[in-house]
Amino acid sequence: MSNGSNATGTSRASIAESNRSRILQHLYHNGVSSRAQIAxxxxxxxxxxxxxxxxxxxxGAIQETGDMEGAKNRRSIGLELDTAHFHVIGVKFARSLVRIGVFDLAGNTLGIEDMPPITNETIGETVTLLHRRIEELLDEDDLIVAIGMAIPGPYMRDKGYTAVVSSMTGWRNVNFIDEFTHAFRVPVFIEQDARAGALAHYLFDPESHGENDLAYYLVGEGVGLGVIDNGHIVNxxxxxxxxxxxxxxxxxxxxxxxGNVGCLERYCSTPAIRQEIVANGEIVPGAQSMSNAEATRALFALARKGDAKARELVLRTARYVGYGCMIxxxxxxxxHIIIGDIVAESGDLFLDEVLATVRGRSIPELYDSTRITLSTMPTDAAVCGAAAVAVTQFLERPSTFFDLG
Amino acid sequence: MSNGSNATGTSRASIAESNRSRILQHLYHNGVSSRAQIAxxxxxxxxxxxxxxxxxxxxGAIQETGDMEGAKNRRSIGLELDTAHFHVIGVKFARSLVRIGVFDLAGNTLGIEDMPPITNETIGETVTLLHRRIEELLDEDDLIVAIGMAIPGPYMRDKGYTAVVSSMTGWRNVNFIDEFTHAFRVPVFIEQDARAGALAHYLFDPESHGENDLAYYLVGEGVGLGVIDNGHIVNxxxxxxxxxxxxxxxxxxxxxxxGNVGCLERYCSTPAIRQEIVANGEIVPGAQSMSNAEATRALFALARKGDAKARELVLRTARYVGYGCMIxxxxxxxxHIIIGDIVAESGDLFLDEVLATVRGRSIPELYDSTRITLSTMPTDAAVCGAAAVAVTQFLERPSTFFDLG
Structure with missing residues (x-):
């Protein structure tokens, strides 16, 4: 019987790909391992x-690292997936910002840059510029193997465009799949931004690395969520x-x-926070002329200094974020719920109120067994997440990246 | 090389089990098939x-059915999983009711019976009786291969008990896993009731058979949900x-x-409906002395006759069920969202208002691509669902049921 026809087996090609992927993932998550350890x-x-x-x-996907200490003191050869040897580009889209980062497979940032500020009128221009800039990055760096993109939701993942929403108005005419998927020498993978953030924490964050039941709760310009349930992204x-x-x-x-009423986003996103700041007599002086993010950050700074009105609004926001945790x-x-994006910069006052809200409303069994933390990723989790989308594909579909026959 | 060691493969045992399961599932979902068709x-x-x-x-898991028409007019032998040849028991638990059914693998009801009515004081007794009754059924019917049980949520699936809740107060001291898992000659599998209902529609309902992205929305004594996302139950x-x-x-x-506030269940479960009936001057005459289910059914009957107050309450309930659909x-x-249990008996007036509520609040892309229907399963979907939990395990883990070496 040839190797190709195993009597217990599924088709050779699909088993082989699945096993390659499992070996890559093992080396990615566990570092240098011997063949015996992997087996x-x-x-x-x-x-x-x-x-x-x-x-x-x-x-060239993996390499031998020379002798390592084997089981029972026998020496054996180590195998390694060199995460520094492959690079990916991550692109984060937002209403008025496109941020591009280059990362290695471990999520280390090699470079990060913002495109010029965007208005609804300059979106076409931005797309053209982005194509050009990605081409340049690909020319400069042969190690780049994939591009990941993170798009604010509701992103119709299988169709390629965002449904609704005010925060991405001008982008609604862009079909991201048509525009980017086959545009470059390397493949492009596109995901909703909070889902990308969940992947970033799953792959790159020492605090949540490899957690199989993980939620990344993005509270920033929008409010989003990415959930990994038993190792599967909920799509x-x-x-x-x-x-x-x-x-x-x-x-x-x-x-x-x-179209809905009372959406969570209307109470704790940065536009909602800024609206409250302004409606309550400019809790933050000059808020009217600040961006949503600037006003929110200024509010957090004031609250840390003890300003009563600022504290009150931070606590109110935290309660709504807590209601979201209950959902x-x-x-x-x-x-594990990881709260990320701009609101994760708010600190303990905020987190304590989120926890108090959840403790007061949840079943003790669930409260006691669920961690709620603020993201501590050093880089913007969405751009990092865009990279994580690319890395996930690299690990799951090696035959897309290498000529594996 | 022996069959046991295939150069492309995972361990022989896990591949073999996975392939056996895939073949059983193929025959289950597609009926008589030739070896070539399965391959x-x-x-x-x-x-x-x-x-x-x-x-x-x-x-004895499958059998040959004699000649069938093969591809290119060659005759070939058909294989069949005879769904009438294996039986399962399904047990549905509720506050005051334990219902037992015997089904074949296709979900056909062979017998159904209710245990005597239960109060908090008689739960111990009921458990003892249930053990005895299941033993009798197993003695009477050699074809029974498994037992499935459906428990109202929040059911801590991995721990075996219900967390909270008023509707199951007296049952909180029962650990279902300890009590039943190893009690009988056949294995027992336990699941939250709405999740069991989702499996019933996935396996037994011609309207939703094999749908990979399916939600069963149970609106009855409690309000529950079971979701199949890309073929995986969300746990x-x-x-x-x-x-x-x-x-x-x-x-x-x-x-x-x-512990939470404003829970959906407080607005559209049968206890909530009965409360509204009574609070609004007994919309249903005599409701005070009726059970929640009786009062709800009487309300639906009145609404069908055109009673204005009854119609109004049915519409209000439908709107809350619609808010749940939005979640x-x-x-x-x-x-596909399938609304089931007592509320699914309510008919068009109700469903139309659910649809209108959802249409008014959702993104058109999502509304247009999501079916919302009332369950048309002939039998109580939860007891049928309990059976579906057992059938799912039968199809997924054949080596639990047969001596497959």
């Missing part, structure tokens, strides 16, 4: 390991699941551009 | 099919995900026993 961890036969690793070494039929910003916390509340608890029951 | 559909080699099907025939870290009954639709609303849209983006 044991993945329940693969020594013959399979020998064959697949030879192929991966051959195409929904059109890829429009986990749109927590448009879950209503008050069915009699403020109308939202999405996440009941809808997804993750082991 | 093509599952991307398996002919050698693998020959070996695995021989083994499955040998232990959460402790198995307490998709608890939509305790997602708040109004953060300033009615307090709930779970499901934004959290899970399923392709």
């Amino acid at each position: 044991k961890a993945l329940d693969l036969t020594p013959a399979a390991i020998t064959k697949i690793t030879a192929q991966l070494i051959d195409v 929904g039929a059109l890829g429009a699941a986990t749109e927590i910003g448009h879950v209503s916390v008050d069915v009699h509340g403020k109308p939202c551009d999405c 996440i608890f009941n809808a997804f029951n993750p082991a | 093509k559909a599952l991307d398996l080699t002919p050698a693998a099919i020959t070996k695995i099907t021989a083994q499955l025939i040998d232990v 959460g870290a402790l198995g307490a995900a998709t608890e939509i009954g305790h997602v708040s639709v109004d953060v300033h609303g009615k307090p709930c026993d779970c 499901i849209f934004n959290a899970f983006n399923p392709a």
Whole structure:
């Protein structure tokens, strides 16, 4: 019987790809490992390991690192996926900002830059510029193997455009799939931004690395959510699941551009925060002429200095973020909720009130078994997340990146 | 090289089990198929099919059906999973009711019975009786291969008990895993009731058979949800995900026993409906002395006759059920929401108002691509769902049921 026809098996090609991916992921998550260690961890036969690793070494995906201490003190050769040897580009889109980063596979930032500020009128221009800039980066750096992009939700993942929403008005005419997927010498992968942030924490964050039931709760210009349930990203039929910003916390509340009423986003996103600042007699002096992010950051700074009105608004915002956590608890029951983006800069006053809100409203069993933390990723989790989208594909579909026959 | 060591493969045992399961599922969903058809559909080699099907025939899991019309007019032998040849027991638990059904693998009801009515004081007794009754059923019917149980949420799936809640107060001291898992000659599988309902529609309902992005929205004594996302049941870290009954639709609303405020369940479950009936001057005459289910059914009957007050309350209930659909849209983006349990008996007046509510509040792209229907399963979807939990395990883990070496 040839190797190609195994009597217990699925088609050779799909098993081989799945096993290559599992080996890459093992090396990615565990570092230098011997063939025997991989065989044991993945329940693969020594013959399979020998064959697949030879192929991966051959195409340059992994390499031998020389002797390492083996089991029972026998010495054996280590294998390594050199995360510094492959680079990816991450692109984060927002209403008025496109940020580009170059990262290695471990999520280390090699460079980061913002495109010129964008208005609805300059979106076409920005897209043209972005194409050009990505081409330049690809020319400069041969190690780049993939591009990831992060788009604010509701992003229709399977169709390529954002549905609604005010925060991305001008971008609605761009079909990201048509525009970018096949535009460059390397493949492009596109994901909703909070889902990309969840992948970033899963892959790059020492605080949540490899957690199989993880939620990344983005509270910034918009409010978004990415959920990993038992190792699977929750996508929904059109890829429009986990749109927590448009879950209503008050069915009699403020109308939202999405058509719904009382959407969470209307209470704790930075535009909502700035609106409250201005409506309450400019809690932050000069807020009227600040951007949403600037006004929000200024509010946090004032609250830290003890300003009573600023503290009050921070606490109110935190309660709404807590109501969002309650939705996440009941809808997804993750082991860990990571709150990220601008609001994660707010600090303890904020987090304590989020926790108090959740403690007061949840089942003790769930409260006690769910961690809620602020993101501590050094770089913008969405641009890092765009890179994580690319890295995830690199690890899951090696044959897209290497000539593996 | 022996069959046991395939150079492309994972461990023989796990591949073999996975392939057996895929073949059983193929036959379950597609009916009589030739080996060539299965090989093509599952991307398996002919050698693998020959070996695995021989083994499955040998232990009696599947059988040959004689000649069938093959491709290119060659005749070939059909294989069949005879769904009438294996039976399962489904047990549905509720506050005051335990219902037991015997089903075949296709979900056909062979028998159904209710245990005597239950109060908090008689739960211990009920558990003892249930053990005895299941033993009798197992003695009477050799074809029974598994038992499934459906428990109202929030059910801590990985721990075995219900967290909170008023509707199951007396049951909180029962650990279902300890009590039942290893109690009988056949294995027992336990699931939250709405998740079981989702599996019932996935397996048994011609209207939604095999739909990979499916939500079963249980609106009855409680409000629950089961979601299949891309073929995976969404469970959460402790198995307490998709608890939509305790997602708040109004953060300033009615307090709930779970600790949260404004829980959906407080507005459209049958206890909430009965409360409204009574609070509004007994819209249903005699409602005070009726059970929640009786009062709700009487309300629906009155509304159908055109009673204005009854219609008004049905429409109000439908709007809240619609708000719940909006949560499901934004959290899970399923392709199909099936509304089931007592409220599914309400008919068109109700469904039309649910649809109008959702249409008015959702993104058109999502509304247009999501079906919302009332369940048309002939039997109580939760007891049928309990059976579906058992059938799912039968199809996914054949080696639990047959001596497959």
